[in-house]
Amino acid sequence: MGKAMHKYDARVVWTGNTGAGTASYKGYARTWDIAVPGKPVVACSNDxxxxxxxxxxxxxxxxxxxxxxxxxxxxxxxxxxAGVVVTRYEDCPEGVGEVDKGGAGRFLSAQLRPVIWLARGADVDVARALHDRIHAVCFIARSVNFPVTYVPQFHLEP
Known part of the structure; x- marks a missing residue:
């Protein structure tokens, strides 16, 4: 039995032509829109x-x-x-990158720092252990070439 293939489509449209296109390096904006069929457009810019x-x-x-x-x-x-009832989940991930003298950059690492609220009586040890299984299946984590770590905090609902 073969692997299931998925296809993802998007449309990226440069919106930064200020009138003269790329006639000069500083004469255009580094902006674009991401459009995915049936979804809201996301306006983007460079760093x-x-x-x-x-x-x-x-x-x-x-x-x-x-x-x-x-x-x-x-x-x-x-x-x-696992029967672990999560009532709230928030993450403030942090990525660390570097840019060399020529301008080329890359991510060196990322740390996910979720704060997870669990229903009263939840087993925090079980909840914590669930994390260890994710990097083997997460589509994005399996696709990047830098280390991703996870430092969760747990709270039990009163």
């Missing part, structure tokens, strides 16, 4: 360190958010299967 608009998502934001969301969804799945 603010490179002159991007800090009010818009950049590729690094999107990658880190995708990594966190994928982990969260698998965590919730495994929690439901």
């Amino acid at each position: 603010p360190l490179l002159g991007g608009d800090p009010t818009k998502m950049n590729p690094e934001d999107l990658l880190l958010s995708a990594l966190s969301a994928c982990h969260m969804l698998w965590y919730l799945h495994y929690a439901a299967e």
